[in-house]
Amino acid sequence: MPITVTTLVENTAGTPFTIGEWGQSLLVEADGQKILFDTGPSALITKNATALGVDIATVDRIVLSHGHYDHTGGLQEVLVKIRESVKHTAGIEIIAHPDVFTPKYFYIEDFVEKYIGIPFPREELEALGARFILSEDSVRLSENMLTTGEVEISVDFEKIDKDLHVKEGEEQVHDKLADDMGIIIKTDQGLVILLGCGHRGIINTLLHAQKVTGIKQIYAVIGGTHLISADKQQMQSTIDAIKGFNIKKLGVSHCTGLKSAAVLAHEFEGAFFFNSAGTKTVL
Numbered sequence: 137m138p139i140t141v142t143t144l145v146e147n148t149a150g151t152p153f154t155i156g157e158w159g160q161s162l163l164v165e166a167d168g169q170k171i172l173f174d175t176g177p178s179a180l181i182t183k184n185a186t187a188l189g190v191d192i193a194t195v196d197r198i199v200l201s202h203g204h205y206d207h208t209g210g211l212q213e214v215l216v217k218i219r220e221s222v223k224h225t226a227g228i229e230i231i232a233h234p235d236v237f238t239p240k241y242f243y244i245e246d247f248v249e250k251y252i253g254i255p256f257p258r259e260e261l262e263a264l265g266a267r268f269i270l271s272e273d274s275v276r277l278s279e280n281m282l283t284t285g286e287v288e289i290s291v292d293f294e295k296i297d298k299d300l301h302v303k304e305g306e307e308q309v310h311d312k313l314a315d316d317m318g319i320i321i322k323t324d325q326g327l328v329i330l331l332g333c334g335h336r337g338i339i340n341t342l343l344h345a346q347k348v349t350g351i352k353q354i355y356a357v358i359g360g361t362h363l364i365s366a367d368k369q370q371m372q373s374t375i376d377a378i379k380g381f382n383i384k385k386l387g388v389s390h391c392t393g394l395k396s397a398a399v400l401a402h403e404f405e406g407a408f409f410f411n412s413a414g415t416k417t418v419l
């Protein structure tokens with residue numbers, strides 16, 4: 137069963153004719169299914185898809201990793217393209233966590249309060265054909281593909297960014313990012329795990345994927361790891377944990393940050409790759 141992961145949107149352009157923009161969107165093809173995992177922040181997704189020879193209207197389902205704008209802002213444009221397609225006259229399923237529509241903010245007291253949630257009302261997306269399936273639990277996508285569901289926090293060295301908030305009434309409170317989730321693909325070589333932003337932590341997500349599937353071997357990890365603000369201690373604990381998993385392919389992107397990506401490139405030379413816009417990984 138060939139599995140391909142094509143990066144439609146990422147902070148940096150990795151191939152000619154693609155454009156980089158802060159955010160992420162991955163197209164995963166497995167079990168005869170095409171799953172769009174996030175949409176990036178804008179209509180750029182359709183331009184990059186065209187540049188890569190991908191017909192965005194042919195995706196079977198959409199999964200949202202969480203409710204931040206940089207993973208959901210392209211939704212409107214994608215739904216318009218899909219609505220024009222003969223394949224989806226009845227609309228398209230979008231799988232996400234129930235907290236995905238919670239208004240989210242980047243907040244630093246006395247300095248900044250910026251809305252960073254999904255930039256469209258749910259009703260507007262539904263009018264364009266979105267059929268939301270919101271679940272805290274793992275959702276089966278095909279014979280071998282499933283979402284992680286809500287990621288359990290197991291290790292203490294991964295912390296959710298303190299500047300990410302939600303509102304309780306008028307009060308800003310820390311966002312636990314319960315909606316953050318990934319996609320798991322079962323293969324003969326082990327699990328392939330796709331991450332959105334990895335806000336709940338890369339190691340927490342991998343441990344959770346093992347628990348959900350009962351499979352220990354992790355073959356590949358692709359996507360955002362949110363190591364952008366990790367200190368030396370967290371990086372070392374993360375590296376030690378990744379070594380324990382014996383991962384064969386590690387394609388980091390987006391909120392990994394260039395400095396942390398460089399550290400991982402050095403530590404995992406044989407497995408590492410930059411997962412930029414235009415990167416196509418065949419597994």
Ligand SMILES: [Fe+2]
Nearest residue numbers: 202204333335
């Ligand atoms: Fe995020």
Ligand SMILES: [Fe+2]
Nearest residue numbers: 159206333391
């Ligand atoms: Fe992100």
